[in-house]
Amino acid sequence: MRPKEQHVTVSHPGYSDEFYSEDEAASAPQEPAAEPLNKTHDTTLAANLEAVRMLGLKLPTDPRWVNVAEKTIEEILTDHAFCEQKAATMGVTLIVKFSDHARLVDEVTPLVAEEWGHFRKVLKELKKRGLNLGRQRKDEYVVALHNQMRKGGSREQTMMEYLLVSAMVEARSCERFRLLSLYCEDEYLRKFYYEFMVSEAGHYRMFIDLAKHYLPEDQVKQRWEEMLVAEAEIMASLELRGDRVH
Numbered sequence: 001m002r003p004k005e006q007h008v009t010v011s012h013p014g015y016s017d018e019f020y021s022e023d024e025a026a027s028a029p030q031e032p033a034a035e036p037l038n039k040t041h042d043t044t045l046a047a048n049l050e051a052v053r054m055l056g057l058k059l060p061t062d063p064r065w066v067n068v069a070e071k072t073i074e075e076i077l078t079d080h081a082f083c084e085q086k087a088a089t090m091g092v093t094l095i096v097k098f099s100d101h102a103r104l105v106d107e108v109t110p111l112v113a114e115e116w117g118h119f120r121k122v123l124k125e126l127k128k129r130g131l132n133l134g135r136q137r138k139d140e141y142v143v144a145l146h147n148q149m150r151k152g153g154s155r156e157q158t159m160m161e162y163l164l165v166s167a168m169v170e171a172r173s174c175e176r177f178r179l180l181s182l183y184c185e186d187e188y189l190r191k192f193y194y195e196f197m198v199s200e201a202g203h204y205r206m207f208i209d210l211a212k213h214y215l216p217e218d219q220v221k222q223r224w225e226e227m228l229v230a231e232a233e234i235m236a237s238l239e240l241r242g243d244r245v246h
């Protein structure tokens, strides 16, 4: 039986500057990278670790969230599995909506495969623990992010909204996975989440780079800054729960 849902409310006192060095990165487990269809995006581990440093989120998660999350790891795994499913689904949506944008199609296609690989990996972890996937929970964070997307602009501007919201979900997921990879007591889980952290950092960079490829850089930077402020407000309005990735 699953444990009763546990909620935690903590302040956001700022967070550790403990980042990964490249030496640590070299000794960390790595998956063979899927062969990208398009070589314009730098997929190296060093580039992804640099992205973790540069997330720029305005409201850091209290690292004590990890202590609660680790106690409800089964709940986190179910929520995590659906986060991966939503990432894959969003990738397909982007490809279908903007199918005439060759670079987007080339770069998002392998991302969909990677996100589905993540889904399978989390599903395997649930099975290993004798658990099934269970039902999806309402994702208040993603719903709130989508609600602040601007409508009515040009097609390129609409694409930017999609790309930046996708980048934001990747950035926050990366931030949370980083905390799990640093502070979980269980060494196995630290390694498990390290791999997700690196991968989502790469996706975050890819979405930002795509936006800058199709729109003027100033416009992307300005909108990203606005979204970072909105995202921080959303995070502050949500209860910090040990049974949710976001």
Ligand SMILES: [Fe+2]
Residues within 6 Å of the ligand: 084, 087, 114, 115, 118, 199, 200
């Ligand atoms: Fe993922």
Ligand SMILES: [Fe+2]
Residues within 6 Å of the ligand: 087, 115, 170, 199, 200, 203
């Ligand atoms: Fe991702």
